[in-house]
Amino acid sequence: MKFHSRKWVKPEDLNANGTLFGGKVLAWIDEEAALYSIVQLENKKVVTKYMSEINFMSNAQKGDIIEIGIEVVKFGTTSITLNCEVRNKMTHESIVTVDNIIMVNLDDMGNPKPHGKTKVEYVKDRLAKKEKEVSG
Template identity: 40%
Template sequence: MDLVTQHLVQPDDLNYHNNLFGGKMLSWIDEGMAMFVMTKIQYTNIVTISMDNVVFRSPARAGDIIQIYGKVLKLGKSSITSKTLAITNNPETRKLSEVIESEITYVCLGENGKPYPHFRKFTLPT
């Protein structure tokens, strides 16, 4: 898997129990993976249609570095499915913990806002 993006967990990112807000984590994953996919497919008009099997396995806390990894799993006519893995990296203890592993599917849209069959003649670069 490729390193997609990293984020430092700040105090403003925490909930009442001093854990990273789940919605913040999902936002980071969706944004990072969308940019990763756009770069891979050389097309930017994409939307998220699903985030599957999202299970929070461990919390992240202030000072942790969130590292988000990804890879492309499959292409449809207008869709692309990627796998993502987010881990916490505590720079003080060097402890790594898996936070989320999931699959995200994006759809390419045409100018009319409808699915566009971008992958009919497209091959992923190696």
């Protein structure tokens, strides 16, 4: 799993118990899944269809740095299925896991649209391919 982003747990991210609020971390997960899917599917119109069971395994405190990891489980015709782990950056202790997040690729009318992707692609490889096509 690749960890793509980090968040610093601030006072406004805490619940009444003084630990990271579950709703805040879920918003971060949803945003990370959307960003990852947009890059993979090369389309800005991607929405969350489904999130499986969310497993809160430990907490995070004010001042902790957490990181969010995403990996592809599978590519569907119009969707991409991901899993996610949020962990403490310093200790690597898991805070939250989500086994399945289904993101759907949409057309301009908001309908599911086939994306034609079958494997993870990296932006650096796409850029190298385009550069090669331009140079000959």
